[in-house]
Amino acid sequence: MYDSLTAAYKQRKLFYLTLCLLNCLNPNPALAAAKSVDIAIQGFVIEGNHVLTDAQLQAQLLPFLGPGRRFADIQKALETLQQFYRDQGYGEAVVSVPAQELNAGIIRFSVIEPILADIHVEYQPESLRAFYPESKIRANLPALQSGLLLRSVDISQNIQLANENPARKMAVVLSPGADKTQLDATVKVSGLPPRKAYTTIDNTGTALTGEYRMGFGLQHANLWGRDHVGTFNYITPIESPTHVNLFSGSYRIPLYGWGDSLDISAAKSDVGNSSTDTVAGPLQFAGSGEIYALNYNLLLPRWGEYSHRLVAGYNYRQFNNHCTIGVFGSQACGPSGHEISLMPLSVNYSGQFSWQAQTLSFYLLGAHNLPGMAHGSQNDFTQLRPALNGGGGAPAEYNVFRSGFNFNALLVEDWQLRLAGNGQFSPDALVYAEQFSLAGSTMVRGFWEREVTRDTGFVLNNEIYGPDLAELTKLGDHLRGLVFYDYGAGQNNALNGERKQALDLNSVGFGIRLGFNQSLQLKFDGSYVLSGAASHPDGDVRGHLSVYLPYSF
CATH class of the missing domain: 3.10.20 (Ubiquitin-like (UB roll))
Known part of the structure; x- marks a missing residue:
């Protein structure tokens, strides 16, 4: 990214510091004597400073005043000034001690502010x-x-x-x-050029809506010549195109004058009439949803190798479901046939720290839902998740806390380690859209996406990557194999008449990561379920496939 001093400038800075020490050690008898003779430092004179005031700098030197001082104290005073410049963000400034005579205990410092x-x-x-x-x-x-x-x-x-x-x-x-x-x-x-078209293929769908999905996207990363980024995506099942339609778009505005950015996004989905047999007759399902989001990204000042930010977000999500079962109509669907609207406000703090061959990133998020929009009243929430034995249902004014981390480390002989975790805690009973997913291609692998959800839970992903085999196999620019172990646990906050439904999931497997520079990226994970649930019990196997093919122009 940005090195505060390049190699050439570091050499020049080292040269100045060396001159400073030579001036202190050799040419001036008075300073040379100060190495072994106690002196009384009455004050400091600082020359050449402009960006920082004399009062600011003198305040840093107060601990070095007084009798019984030696050369080491002068050196510490110099280092204190140099560090103060760095702390204020002016790492290119150079503080030195010019050749001088000790007159009345006054020490002169010279500052170069290039x-x-x-x-x-x-x-x-x-x-x-x-x-x-x-x-x-x-x-x-x-x-x-x-x-x-x-x-x-x-x-x-x-x-x-x-x-x-x-x-x-x-x-x-x-x-x-x-x-x-x-x-x-x-x-x-x-x-690359700012325009990009891309195609995606994955199997994140379901048996009801189509397991394999294909996506098409367009992105322009320099709209209006102002670095604005616009992205549009369309996803539909391969087995039955247009039966499910997922549209999404996003727009990013960098605010270089403030050092921040603004994200605006929207998504719309609709599922055509789907039918599956049940003991009560055919289940007919159709639905749609809309999501609108506004996020302000506040980039916080870096602390050395630590970068962090604060994101304030507003979301509006609406889910419209229409369901009938045989001759019983919509009444037999229960909560599944109700509509709901969510409007959470959130604050998200995230950070990343890099050292040597390791990187750690994390996030902490808190969200509070504002009820009252259409289909967002307490009655709507109660209908969607009622208390079975009477009493209030899921609260419309709920709180959710989420967190996660990602740790990457280089091991011996190009082997790599990745540890990742995601979790959610809520004191409230939540509607399905806000529950935490324990299962899927990025959670506990071996299950459908969001096959298992709970109000509170966590997932840990543990992966070990082998060496890059691209050069050996002449296949792609990056080729690694991996083995993994996933574990997740969660439970519900039971309403009156409900059970907590505590459970844990875990799976093991292997994967392949194949990539061509600026081109095809393929990801495959094969999973064996050790502890399962729902439609994927113990001993089940499932593969997760993801293909990404971009073209820049």
């Missing part, structure tokens, strides 16, 4: 220049301004936001300028 002189933009490949003009690249980095002292934390945040663009990546490289008071910056731009 300003940015020239900015160069390089493209790889050069054809990207036509899609991402240099003027737009500069506009995406408002913290990179000629004539100003760079604030590394601001540049890092600019780069982080800019690199959330799915088609284009940027990096900033600093180098020495014409003299010690200047720096030059090179912005390296890489990636």
Whole structure:
């Protein structure tokens, strides 16, 4: 992303610090004597500082005043000033001790605050220049301004936001300028053209609506030349096209001046008349749903290798179900035939920390539903999940807390470890749409998507990846095998007359990850159910397939 100092500039900085130490150790007898002779430091004089005030800097040096001081105290004072500059985001500033005589116990420090002189933009490949003009690249980095002292934390945040663009990546490289008071910056731009069409195939459907699904998508990652990202998707079953129609769209607006972004998304689904036999006659089902979401992403200042953000979200979800069973009509469907609307407000804090060959990311989310919209009253919730023995049903004003983590580590000989977990806690009885899914291709594998749900639960995924075999097999650019063990547990918050229905699921299996750079990506997991439920009992097997084929233009 952004290294606060490149190798060349680090060398120059090291040179200045070396000169500083030589000045302190050799040329000046008074300072040399200070190594072994106690001195009384009466005060400090700081020269060359502009971005930080003298009062701010002097406050950092108060602990080093007084009698009985030695060279080590002067060195610690210098390091304290240098660290204070870094803490304020000005890691390029250099603090040194110039050659001097000790007069009346006054120590002089010199500060070099190098300003940015020239900015160069390089493209790889050069054809990207036509899609991402240099003027737009500069506009995406408002913290990179000629004539100003760079604030590394601001540049890092600019780069982080800019690199959330799915088609284009940027990096900033600093180098020495014409003299010690200047720096030059090179912005390296890489990636693909902003337009992309793609096809997906997976088996995330059900036997009722079609197990295998095909999707088509379009994405433009530089709308209006402002880095706005628009995406449209359409998914339908392969077995019976248009029987199920899933439409979705999203729009992202980066706010480079603030360092934040805004996400707007919508989705609509409809399921045509589906029929399956039951002991009471044919079950006829048709339904539709709509989802609208608005999220504001607040990127928080980086702490070294730790990046984090806060996301405030608003969702509106409406589910319309129509059900009949034989001659009994809709009355026999019970809660399955009712409509419901949800309007949760949420706050999500997420972070990521990288060190050596390991990465840890996590999130913590809290959501509160606002009742009162059409089909969102307490009566609607009670009809959808009533208390069997009387009393109130599922509350319309409910709270949900979710969390998750993902840990990746490089083991020996290119082997890799991945540990992931997701969970949900709620003190309330929830309607189906808000329950936590324990089963599916990204949860406990070996089951249909959302085959098993509970009010509260968690899932752990444990995976070990073998070495990359692409070069050995001459197949793809990335090819790894893996073995996994999944475990999940959950229970309901029982209403009057209900049971908690506590259960656990677990499965083992193997998988394959095959990828071609900027092209076909294939994922397959074969699962063996150790502890099952619903339509996949113990000993059942199931494969999860996902294919993604993009084309950029």
